[in-house]
Amino acid sequence: MGRSQTFETDRVVRSAREVFWRSGYESASVPALEAATGLNRSSLYHAFGSKRGLFDAAVQSYLDEVVRPRLRPLVADDVAPGALVDYLTGLRAALARADEVQGSAGCLLVNTCGSPLASDDAVRQTVADYRAELRAAVRRGVAAMRPDAATSDVDRLADVCTALVISAFTLVRVDPPAALQSLDTAVAVLAH
Amino acid sequence: MGRSQTFETDRVVRSAREVFWRSGYESASVPALEAATGLNRSSLYHAFGSKRGLFDAAVQSYLDEVVRPRLRPLVADDVAPGALVDYLTGLRAALARADEVQGSAGCLLVNTCGSPLASDDAVRQTVADYRAELRAAVRRGVAAMRPDAATSDVDRLADVCTALVISAFTLVRVDPPAALQSLDTAVAVLAH
DNA sequence: CCTGTTGTGCAACGGTCGTTACACAATCTA
DNA sequence: TAGATTGTGTAACGACCGTTGCACAACAGG
Numbered sequence: 001m002g003r004s005q006t007f008e009t010d011r012v013v014r015s016a017r018e019v020f021w022r023s024g025y026e027s028a029s030v031p032a033l034e035a036a037t038g039l040n041r042s043s044l045y046h047a048f049g050s051k052r053g054l055f056d057a058a059v060q061s062y063l064d065e066v067v068r069p070r071l072r073p074l075v076a077d078d079v080a081p082g083a084l085v086d087y088l089t090g091l092r093a094a095l096a097r098a099d100e101v102q103g104s105a106g107c108l109l110v111n112t113c114g115s116p117l118a119s120d121d122a123v124r125q126t127v128a129d130y131r132a133e134l135r136a137a138v139r140r141g142v143a144a145m146r147p148d149a150a151t152s153d154v155d156r157l158a159d160v161c162t163a164l165v166i167s168a169f170t171l172v173r174v175d176p177p178a179a180l181q182s183l184d185t186a187v188a189v190l191a192h
Numbered sequence: 193m194g195r196s197q198t199f200e201t202d203r204v205v206r207s208a209r210e211v212f213w214r215s216g217y218e219s220a221s222v223p224a225l226e227a228a229t230g231l232n233r234s235s236l237y238h239a240f241g242s243k244r245g246l247f248d249a250a251v252q253s254y255l256d257e258v259v260r261p262r263l264r265p266l267v268a269d270d271v272a273p274g275a276l277v278d279y280l281t282g283l284r285a286a287l288a289r290a291d292e293v294q295g296s297a298g299c300l301l302v303n304t305c306g307s308p309l310a311s312d313d314a315v316r317q318t319v320a321d322y323r324a325e326l327r328a329a330v331r332r333g334v335a336a337m338r339p340d341a342a343t344s345d346v347d348r349l350a351d352v353c354t355a356l357v358i359s360a361f362t363l364v365r366v367d368p369p370a371a372l373q374s375l376d377t378a379v380a381v382l383a384h
Numbered sequence: 385c386c387t388g389t390t391g392t393g394c395a396a397c398g399g400t401c402g403t404t405a406c407a408c409a410a411t412c413t414a
Numbered sequence: 415t416a417g418a419t420t421g422t423g424t425a426a427c428g429a430c431c432g433t434t435g436c437a438c439a440a441c442a443g444g
Contacts, residue, residue: 005390005391005392023308024306024307024308026218026219027218027308029430029431029432030431030432030433031430031431039392040392040393040394041393041432041433041434042391042392042393042394042434043391043392043393045432045433045434046390046391046392047391050432050433051432051433106306110306110362111305111306112306113303113306113362113363113365113366114216114298114302114303114304114305114306114307114362114365115216115306115307116215116216116219118365118366119365123366124365124366124367127366127367128366128367128370131363131366131367131370132370156377156380156381156384159356159373159374159377160352160355160356160377160381162359163352163355163356163358163359163360163374163377164351164352164355164359166355166358166359166362166363167354167355167356167358167359167362168355170302170305170306170358170359170362171305171323171358173305173306173310173311173316174305174310174315174316174319174320174323175316175319175320175323178320178323178324181351182351182355185348185351185352185355188348189348189352192348197420197421197422221400221401221402222401222402222403223400223401231422232422232423232424233402233403233404233423234404234421234422234423234424235421235422235423237402237403237404238420238421238422239421242402242403243402243403
């Protein structure tokens with residue numbers, strides 16, 4: 001079968017993900033990706049085909065290792081009443097850490113919304129799916145918190161909460177206090 | 193005094209603004225700016241110093257000609273009770289028009305949040321100020337609608353409304369129905 | 385061991401980026 | 415009108431972009 005590769009794909013994708021996350025797709029240069037992954041362009045292109053291919057792998061990795069683990073308690077078979085507030089406070093803590101990726105760069109997928117890459121149909125679909133997944137998870141959290149609420153109220157609360165989360169992701173790079181405030185408001189709305 | 197310029201600065205800035213709005217700062221190429229404005233690079237650089245200088249002028253133009261006219265009823269001396277709902281429905285109508293800039297590109301400033309330009313302190317400040325201006329206007333709208341509400345409730349409603357608007361701007365490029373839904377939710381929250 | 389296949393390193397590709405130098409045209413003041 | 419000053423056009427700059435070809439190294443199967 002020939003020579004076997006000397007690197008772990010997951011580790012490489014994770015490193016590249018960090019670069020895309022911080023810089024955005026367009027501004028993540030191939031030299032920067034080489035430096036972060038420790039691989040030569042030759043190996044990157046051989047393994048992922050193109051910069052875009054590496055980005056797609058990074059997005060999948062982001063969904064699997066960053067987004068979904070945090071949403072897990074909200075998509076479990078039975079959702080705890082406080083699961084949504086836990087999610088919001090956990091996210092708040094993550095966004096407050098300016099030294100970590102999430103705190104300084106927000107959300108990889110939300111960031112691509114304003115990028116030229118948002119013209120790509122596949123990327124659009126991915127981000128739209130991500131939003132729907134987030135919205136569905138939040139809705140389950142609301143329902144668990146308010147078992148007796150009317151469906152329309154649950155939906156409205158879910159929409160509000162989801163928007164507050166997306167707004168926090170959007171703002172965190174530019175106005176961190178406003179982003180945290182957004183999540184605090186989500187908790188306040190739920191407590192009310 | 194020397195030769196006088198043959199173009200109207202406002203018109204040129206407006207054309208450039210459209211390009212930055214649609215493409216984002218990084219992907220708005222100088223040739224594209226030349227084509228849109230009808231000016232040679234030489235004239236652009238002479239008048240604005242750099243691509244960044246032209247962008248700054250475009251942002252000011254955006255604030256003065258796009259953002260503030262729409263917010264005007266909310267920052268007037270006396271605010272009508274329905275001013276905020278009018279703002280939201282007007283914005284909804286604008287975002288629904290996919291053939292217009294606003295409908296297909298959202299908000300010039302929100303779009304820069306995810307861009308590498310968001311690392312620039314001046315840009316960060318501009319966007320943060322914009323958000324604060326929007327938030328203050330929305331708050332006045334809420335207060336006019338609910339004259340007897342407690343301050344904390346007005347603040348919370350303002351935060352929710354502002355986040356729903358920002359979320360709509362963020363999403364409109366990727367998931368237009370979700371963006372419109374976000375604004376509908378804002379109206380619903382206020383009606384409740 | 386030999387052969388075929390696959391991963392890695394080096395170097396260069398054509399293209400585009402934002403910016404600038406310089407010559408010329410045009411319009412001001414004196 | 416003379417001269418200084420300012421706007422416009424042409425052409426090129428060096429730097430960087432993502433991508434590719436090619437030679438070589440390493441491991442698979444027989």
